[in-house]
Amino acid sequence: MKKIAIIALAWSVLGLSSVMAESMVVSKVSDDLSKVNLNSKVWQGVKEYYFIAYPQTAIEVIDADVMKLNAENKAKKIMVKALSDGKNIAFLLKWKDASNSVQKGYSSTAFGDGFAVQLPVNLDSLPYIGMGSAGRPVIVHLQKATGITYEPNGNGDVYHQVNSGNQNAYGKDLKAYTEDVAKLGNGNYQRSFISEGFRSLTQIRDGSEDAKMQMHYAKGVWTGIIVRKLKSANLDLTKGVFPVAFAFWDGDKKNRDGAKVLSQWLEVREKGSAAKLAYLDEMTQGDAKHGEQVMLENCASCHQYKEVKNAPSFMAPNLSNIGGYSNASYLVESIINPSAVVVPGYNTQAHPSYPWYTIDDKGVRTSMMPPFDGLDQKSLEDVVAFLKTLKAEVSQ
Ligand code: HEC
Structure with missing residues (x-):
């Protein structure tokens, strides 16, 4: 990287x-x-x-x-x-x-x-x-x-x-x-x-x-x-x-x-x-266009982001601003090892049948997002490049 x-x-x-x-x-x-x-x-x-x-x-x-x-x-x-x-x-x-x-x-x-x-x-x-x-x-x-x-x-x-x-x-x-x-x-x-x-x-x-x-x-x-x-x-x-x-x-x-x-x-x-x-360390620019395609195929079934709203909002965190407040390394980790950091499921629309994570007897949370550790390095960098574009405009 x-x-x-x-x-x-x-x-x-x-x-x-x-x-x-x-x-x-x-x-x-x-x-x-x-x-x-x-x-x-x-x-x-x-x-x-x-x-x-x-x-x-x-x-x-x-x-x-x-x-x-x-x-x-x-x-x-x-x-x-x-x-x-x-x-x-x-x-x-x-x-x-x-x-x-x-x-x-x-x-x-x-x-x-x-x-x-x-x-x-x-x-x-x-x-x-x-x-x-x-x-x-x-x-x-x-x-x-x-x-x-x-x-x-x-x-x-x-x-x-x-x-x-x-x-x-x-x-x-x-x-x-x-x-x-x-x-x-x-x-x-x-x-x-x-x-x-x-x-x-x-x-x-x-x-x-x-x-x-x-x-x-x-x-x-x-x-x-x-x-x-x-x-x-x-x-x-x-x-x-x-x-x-x-x-x-x-x-x-x-x-x-x-x-x-x-x-x-x-x-x-x-x-x-x-x-x-x-x-x-921030990553060099991947190919955000290709990353967008990879996301439509692999991620849009759970996540909403910007105008992509294929999934119901209770399925997973909304990623519309994720690129603004997330470091590239966090995004990489979120994709290949989702349970390393589990986003708190503090959403009011939480659906009992679609929790964001499970909790075992020891209180350990496991993400319901499957690890995408099989993505090739280029696709991973491209997805991160696309995620980094997801952010609100700056007010003047
Ligand atoms: C089966 C549903 C599902 C799929 C498919 C899925 N995710 Fe997730 N994702 C989740 C859930 C649930 C969480 C919240 C729990 C957690 O932190 O892992 C999450 C969390 C995340 C986060 C952290 C969000 C934050 O607010 O910090 C990122 C980034 C993310 N996913 C990206 C992706 C990308 C990129 C893909 C496709 C390569 C993907 N997800 C595919 C369900 C999914």
């Missing part, structure tokens, strides 16, 4: 022309980055990289309106800068958003903008982009634009927050509720999780994976930063190269979490490091 480390595309959104990269080199500084914030001078002049984040539409979510919004959701260009002081890694991100949506604990109809950063616990295999997978855990850092969020157990867990409308509280009770909100409500929703797949998202409360995150909205653009240790209880990012992935929520677009766009795994490299992570 030949590879190209950097895919260069023209970019002109924030008024600058630049290269699009799936690989970024960290600028080393002597400042103590644990003290850095959004406006620190240290960000000035740091090299800008750009990547694209795509709507995640593989798995159907409970809210049909959100699926629709996501289907129509465009991809977003994101600017990123990366700094290291040898102990900490810091990223600054900029993304466009037409409005500043702040999540309020009192309301169940206003949802916040936000961003998340994913880092793999082990560097030897690539975790599933949607919050890790069995045996391939990730640390997820999440920051949301919140007003006051409040939930009754006092842990600040936004998933259990309540609002006054669903309290059935009147008079004295409502007063007590309002006082609790004032006392326990949190205006800065920021969390670190460890996760081996969507169902296993567990908040880390012992401080070992704390990150400093900030976000600020001005003139239609969010700026966010995250600063965290390179080495911690769960992570060791000091090997010269590591993958990172970013997600962004647009609170305008309904749902508890708003519509989301997601990057693929991007390479973060220390200057001068020759360390390699083969699974981040």
Whole structure:
């Protein structure tokens, strides 16, 4: 498999022309980055990289309106800068958003903008982009634009927050509720999780994976930063190269979490490091036209993608945006060894007779997709080349 480390595309959104990269080199500084914030001078002049984040539409979510919004959701260009002081890694991100949506604990109809950063616990295999997978855990850092969020157990867990409308509280009770909100409500929703797949998202409360995150909205653009240790209880990012992935929520677009766009795994490299992570290498262009043909013959009986809708939607994940947030190595693995990473069957239209996987007594999931390990190398590369073309347009 030949590879190209950097895919260069023209970019002109924030008024600058630049290269699009799936690989970024960290600028080393002597400042103590644990003290850095959004406006620190240290960000000035740091090299800008750009990547694209795509709507995640593989798995159907409970809210049909959100699926629709996501289907129509465009991809977003994101600017990123990366700094290291040898102990900490810091990223600054900029993304466009037409409005500043702040999540309020009192309301169940206003949802916040936000961003998340994913880092793999082990560097030897690539975790599933949607919050890790069995045996391939990730640390997820999440920051949301919140007003006051409040939930009754006092842990600040936004998933259990309540609002006054669903309290059935009147008079004295409502007063007590309002006082609790004032006392326990949190205006800065920021969390670190460890996760081996969507169902296993567990908040880390012992401080070992704390990150400093900030976000600020001005003139239609969010700026966010995250600063965290390179080495911690769960992570060791000091090997010269590591993958990172970013997600962004647009609170305008309904749902508890708003519509989301997601990057693929991007390479973060220390200057001068020759360390390699083969699974981040992109493949050379295969013959996407031939790949499309191979897919019609072998895959369209289960998967929907773009205008190909031969199969019912409950059969398998929709692949319409798969090329945007998936690395080539993940696609290869998905085809020749589907059970290596099993996509969580969190689809509302799940059909009892057509599950996406079986679970044995030990909890091990086996994909219902047959391994296509008999495909010749050329057809495999061609299918991956075609899959990489399946992605939403970029909004300007
Ligand atoms: C018998 C039905 C079936 C066929 C045929 C099939 N798949 Fe799948 N595929 C699935 C199911 C079910 C899943 C979800 C479980 C999993 O992760 O393996 C899946 C998952 C995937 C994924 C991961 C999707 C994601 O969201 O990350 C990719 C990529 C994929 N298939 C590609 C293909 C390609 C390419 C072919 C043809 C060469 C193919 N599939 C043929 C059923 C099928």
